[in-house]
Amino acid sequence: SLQHSSWSNVFEQRKDLDEICQNLVQDMDAYGVCVVDNFLGEEKGKAVLGEVLGMYNTKGVFKDGQLVSRKGSGDLKTIRGDRITWINGTEKYCNNIKQLISQVDAVVVRANKMAMASSGKLGMYNIDSRTKAMVACYPGLGSHYVKHVDNPNRDGRCITAIYYLNLNWNVKKSGGLLRIFPEGWLGDKVADIEPVFDRLLFFWSDRRNPHEVQPAFDTRYAITLWYFDAIERKEARQRYETGRHS
Numbered sequence: 001s002l003q004h005s006s007w008s009n010v011f012e013q014r015k016d017l018d019e020i021c022q023n024l025v026q027d028m029d030a031y032g033v034c035v036v037d038n039f040l041g042e043e044k045g046k047a048v049l050g051e052v053l054g055m056y057n058t059k060g061v062f063k064d065g066q067l068v069s070r071k072g073s074g075d076l077k078t079i080r081g082d083r084i085t086w087i088n089g090t091e092k093y094c095n096n097i098k099q100l101i102s103q104v105d106a107v108v109v110r111a112n113k114m115a116m117a118s119s120g121k122l123g124m125y126n127i128d129s130r131t132k133a134m135v136a137c138y139p140g141l142g143s144h145y146v147k148h149v150d151n152p153n154r155d156g157r158c159i160t161a162i163y164y165l166n167l168n169w170n171v172k173k174s175g176g177l178l179r180i181f182p183e184g185w186l187g188d189k190v191a192d193i194e195p196v197f198d199r200l201l202f203f204w205s206d207r208r209n210p211h212e213v214q215p216a217f218d219t220r221y222a223i224t225l226w227y228f229d230a231i232e233r234k235e236a237r238q239r240y241e242t243g244r245h246s
Ligand SMILES: Cn1c(O)c(C(=O)NCC(=O)O)c(=O)c2ccccc21
Pocket: 082, 083, 084, 136, 137, 145, 150, 162, 177, 178, 195, 211, 212, 213, 222
């Protein structure tokens, strides 16, 4: 269909795949964090957003947010935090999300190969699989995510990729800033990432990148993929199977 054919040239329209991959290899070497703006372009980005909104408005798809306490003005309010659902992209009405996932896969796989050839840090990994896509929504009202490390204990995940869907997001008004505290950045430097529409973010999933989602006051949507290193993943499975897991 027309929609399908327009996907094939998404990179020609935006930036070509090679440029994005070189950018990723360099930034992961230098900072351990990489931001790619206008990843899909407005039309495709809006198509993905439309599918996410459709899912969000379909009862039972998103799990209820965890109850979190929000230090209000003195009183302790409990609010519902992030709401998530896991998809592999083959579900109904997810064709554009599926295409997004395959575009991110294409970047990660190609950058991994490029880094192996140029002995970049990304080349230390052999990325051969990933998690399903986690679609997350913060319902506003101060919902947030406490400072954490995605993969603190070598579960196999080496790169976190987050695609943000929030049109005209203004952090001053709506909060929801992602603050990363990169280990090794001198002083108390932090990376503040605004969750703006059609932005794709990559960062090392391990202890190099503790991060938090600051309180959001409007609904905040994101799609996250975690990419596995083959060896670390195999070792994690072995530990789990022999019950030697922490
Ligand atoms: C909802 N949500 C998250 O938002 C982040 C996270 O770090 N998000 C960063 C961001 O959205 O900018 C997570 O890391 C996470 C991990 C397990 C379950 C849910 C999770």
